[in-house]
Amino acid sequence: MYCRRISIQYQHGNELLPCPIKWLDNFSMRNFTNDSIFDDTLPVADGWMEIGSRVPLERLQESMEDWFRRKSYLSKESSLALQETRSSESSDSL
Numbered sequence: 001m002y003c004r005r006i007s008i009q010y011q012h013g014n015e016l017l018p019c020p021i022k023w024l025d026n027f028s029m030r031n032f033t034n035d036s037i038f039d040d041t042l043p044v045a046d047g048w049m050e051i052g053s054r055v056p057l058e059r060l061q062e063s064m065e066d067w068f069r070r071k072s073y074l075s076k077e078s079s080l081a082l083q084e085t086r087s088s089e090s091s092d093s094l
Helices: 021-034 057-070 087-093
Strands: 004-012 015-018 041-045 048-051 080-085
Antiparallel strands (some): 004 080, 041 048
């Protein structure tokens, strides 16, 4: 089901930091009831999420940025950086 692994970082000043798992979990739990396209998302660690094949990265990024701003996790000037990684790369860094 979760065949893709993505790195999720947020902009803080001039640096990119891993999104806290609290943020990722909050987004995923909210979307289990509001948008079925994101049902296939599973936070696994700070800055890491596993997702299903039908989850579009661009739409995921837009929805996460919107939700994080509404929760005041992310400022209007900040953005997210999502990048799909190969499984062996992400497993080595966890």
